[in-house]
Amino acid sequence: MKITRQLFLFLVFLWTTKAFSHLTPIPTEHFLLHETLDHLGNYHVFWKFNKTHITFEVHVKTRGYVGFGISPNGKMYPSDVVVGWVKDGVPHLSDMHTVGHFQPVNDTSQDWTLLHGQENNFGTVLKFERPLTTCDNNDTDIVDATMRIIFSYHPDDPTDDNLMPWHGATRRGAKSMMLLSTSKQYKLPNDSQTKDLVHHQFNVPTKRTTYQCRVYSLDDITTKHHVIKFEAVIQKDHEPFVHHMNIYKCHNYPRKYIGTNFECYTGSLDMMPCGNVVAGWAVGSG
Ligand SMILES: *[C@@H]1O[C@H](CO)[C@@H](O)[C@H](O)[C@H]1NC(C)=O
Ligand SMILES: *[C@@H]1O[C@H](CO)[C@@H](O)[C@H](O)[C@H]1NC(C)=O
Ligand SMILES: *[C@@H]1O[C@H](CO)[C@@H](O)[C@H](O)[C@H]1NC(C)=O
Ligand SMILES: *[C@@H]1O[C@H](CO)[C@@H](O)[C@H](O)[C@H]1NC(C)=O
Numbered sequence: 221m222k223i224t225r226q227l228f229l230f231l232v233f234l235w236t237t238k239a240f241s242h243l244t245p246i247p248t249e250h251f252l253l254h255e256t257l258d259h260l261g262n263y264h265v266f267w268k269f270n271k272t273h274i275t276f277e278v279h280v281k282t283r284g285y286v287g288f289g290i291s292p293n294g295k296m297y298p299s300d301v302v303v304g305w306v307k308d309g310v311p312h313l314s315d316m317h318t319v320g321h322f323q324p325v326n327d328t329s330q331d332w333t334l335l336h337g338q339e340n341n342f343g344t345v346l347k348f349e350r351p352l353t354t355c356d357n358n359d360t361d362i363v364d365a366t367m368r369i370i371f372s373y374h375p376d377d378p379t380d381d382n383l384m385p386w387h388g389a390t391r392r393g394a395k396s397m398m399l400l401s402t403s404k405q406y407k408l409p410n411d412s413q414t415k416d417l418v419h420h421q422f423n424v425p426t427k428r429t430t431y432q433c434r435v436y437s438l439d440d441i442t443t444k445h446h447v448i449k450f451e452a453v454i455q456k457d458h459e460p461f462v463h464h465m466n467i468y469k470c471h472n473y474p475r476k477y478i479g480t481n482f483e484c485y486t487g488s489l490d491m492m493p494c495g496n497v498v499a500g501w502a503v504g505s506g
Contacts, residue, residue, distance in 0.1 A: 245279035245342040257371045257395050259460050262343075265369075269400055274362050275335070275349040280373045282343050285384060287324075287372035287392075290360040294368040294394035297321050300360040301370070302332050303384070304346045305377045311337020312381070313348055317358040323384050329356040344373075352400075364400040371395075396503060408449065416453050417467065419481060424461055431484040433493065435470075435477040450499040464502040470494035 244264065247254075251266035262281040265288070267274060280286045289301030297318040304313035313334040316324035331354040336347040352362045360367075371394075372387035379385075408414075417436050424430065454462050474490050484493060 243342070245340075245345070247277050247279070248336060248345070248347060249277075251277065253399075255395065255397060256459075257369065258393050263371050263373065263393075265371075267399065269352070269362075271352075273349055273351055274399065275347065277336075277345065277347040278371075279345050280343050280371075282373045282375055282391075283339055284344075284374040284376040285378055286344055286346060287370075287387065289318075289370045290362070291368045291370045291394065292360075294370060294396075295321075296370060296372075296392070299324075299370055300358065302348060304334070304337065304344075304348070306337045306339045306344055306346075307377045309338075311346060313337070313346060314381070315350075315359070322386075327356055327358045329354065329359075331356055331359055362399055364398070366396050366398055369395050369397050369399075412448065413445075418453055422481060432481065433484040433491070434481045435473065435479065437475075437478045447498070450501065452501045462503070464500065466493070466497050466501075467499040468493045469496045469498045 243261070244254075247266045251268050253268060254264065254266045257263040257265060260281075264279040266277040266279070269275070276288065278286060278288055283306075285303060285305040287301055287303045289296075289299045291299035297320050299318050301316050301318060301324050302313060303316055303324065304311060306312070311334055313332060315327045315330045315332045317327055318324045332348045332350045334346070334348050336345070338345050350359075350362075354361075370392070372392035374385055374387045374391060376385055415438070417434070419432060419434055422432060450467070452462075452465065471494070473494065477491060482491065484491075
């Protein structure tokens with residue numbers, strides 16, 4: 221069985237991310253789940269969940285306010301948001317929703333519980349929890365599916381609770397995430413083997429989109445095995461460049477291509493990816 225894998229890469233950001241150092245802030249407790257929401261490493265979210273509740277801890281490089289929310293389409297409106305900040309050592313947090321592309325309004329039912337807030341060397345830390353399902357129409361249920369998380373931050377605290385300066389076009393964004401995915405918590409059986417199929421030292425070209433292929437042989441697995449888990453392997457800080465990956469199972473693929481790296485769909489006909497997809501991964505699939 222030979223396998224090819226494709227990458228589809230966005231290049232525009234390649235050099236901008238390299239200029240920043242990526243210090244990961246230290247959470248107040250051990251969280252299994254952690255994501256950086258922006259390319260600059262300014263907005264980190266740690267989280268955990270059980271059957272009924274979810275707890276987030278955001279660490280944001282700012283001394284001002286921080287917004288975090290769930291949106292059906294990745295835009296600010298409509299969305300379910302929580303906004304908080306720390307002023308004179310006192311944390312503030314409000315459960316809100318948007319009614320347009322401007323300052324959100326309070327929910328009548330305040331369903332987030334603020335657990336902790338502080339400013340530290342990294343910036344602002346806010347820890348808050350909520351039931352996965354509230355009975356508030358202005359809250360979005362948190363479910364086991366890809367959800368669009370939105371974020372914003374500003375260097376200043378609101379002048380009062382009801383006047384928030386606009387975060388601006390750069391201090392905001394959206395990321396597709398599977399908040400309740402348990403795959404990262406799944407323990408593999410003790411007799412399982414893992415194999416990394418990686419593109420070794422591949423230079424991303426300067427055009428916008430590249431489909432990159434590589435052919436692997438699994439000749440060393442000689443008896444029947446079950447594939448029980450796939451996981452994306454992406455080098456740290458290279459996340460912005462990888463859009464999706466597919467693994468194809470190929471019969472009768474020319475052996476001479478094993479170990480070669482090439483741009484998919486540009487070589488000879490016998491180098492085409494075979495139609496048999498055994499695994500796929502895309503941004504936001506967790
Ligand atoms: C789930 O988490 C919530 C909030 O942290 C906690 O109050 C609750 O007891 C937990 N439930 C279980 C079954 O552990
Ligand atoms: C929103 O709720 C916060 C408390 O969570 C309160 O301090 C603030 O005044 C409220 N804002 C409005 C516009 O009602
Ligand atoms: C939800 O928000 C809208 C718009 O702000 C408001 O009119 C409505 O009363 C809210 N619903 C609940 C259940 O609070
Ligand atoms: C793996 O786990 C099984 C039980 O699930 C146990 O019997 C076996 O000894 C373990 N093998 C190793 C190498 O730990």
